[in-house]
Amino acid sequence: WVKTDPNAHGLYKVFPNRPTHDPEDSISLEDMCRSPDIAVSDNISAIASDAPPWFPFLNSTVARLMTWFHLGSNIKSNAELESLVNDVLLQDDYDQAHLQGFSAMRENRRLDDTANMLPGEPPSGWKSTSVKIKLPMHKSHVPETDAPEFEVPGILYRPLLDVLTEAFQSPEFMQYHLTPFECHWDPNHDPENGHHVVYGEIYTSAKMLKAHSELPRAPTPHLETIIAAYMFWSDSTHLANFGNASLWPLYTFFGNLSPQTVFGCRSSSSLFSFRKSSFILWYSFGLTPYQLPDSIKDFYRNLYGVAPSAAVLSHLKRELMHAIWDMLLTPEFIHAYIHGIAIKCYDGVERLVFPRFFTYGAAYPEKYVPNLLSSNHAENDKGFIGDNQIFRKVPMPPLFHREGPDL
Known part of the structure; x- marks a missing residue:
């Protein structure tokens, strides 16, 4: 263990091994003050080098009119006029x-169609795919493997390893804590009076220290092994104040970074950049339809002769989330989870990075879905994504297996 000297407030760190990188060594007073304004990134790629400023509309007048229509409230006021x-x-x-x-209908359709006309691919390889879910017959005991399937299209996502690589090769990496540590407080700088453990960050938690101690040895002695502390969020959202169009964004934040860095205490322009693929340091890796397609009701009725009940539709929503996560947890990600992935980080040093899951934040109505385990969880210890073997490796709380039946 390596212990630092207490700072002016009596705080000091206890590392399990000598860290190769401590971002707090370079923090200045300027870093800890709010910037009077937020710098805008200058690396947003143009849609096309020869595209007019009013693209994708026909002319500047139409573009201005459509901009006015879509900005502000849907109930126009004196200010809107x-x-x-x-x-x-x-x-x-x-x-x-x-x-x-x-x-107006034609121009809105033109705006919608533009998404398929943009040249090139979005940064970090956004992909579009579909997933399949099983359709059970109400009050039927047909094996799940024999149940018909329904394909849900329009799933936009980025592979989790792409998000990980982007984060560790970006300038923000220099603010990442690679070696977890215990934070202690010695109010009087007197060891005889005892010390207090200070909690507050993922990288100072007992969970991350334990996960760090359990990492496999690197294949070469000079290759540092570190953890990428995934923290996931998801929340269904409506797209407008009218209608029922909705999406289900999925985000991840890496617990290696202090929230103070994200929410305004650091003034570096590189930390407050806006990119197509992320907002500040929250990386978006999924954009999916939260509601099931309307066509599933007709498909179900044509299949079984009856409309799906509310209970069946709720079940299918849960199945949709499971199918999306099963798609995201690719064989490549599982291999990286077990064996690590070698990444040449922003500082030019290659490290063996092990992704680990620490939190999952979700708002109602999907907040209970991750706890709904597969029916054979007690027998095979496989976690909530059904047959995905990665959850054999995820440390579960002692009572986690009781969450599903107790809901």
């Missing part, structure tokens, strides 16, 4: 002739 006049009608590039034959 003034915005229409000042930001659209009085602009130098406004041309009444541009609005001949204008159709």
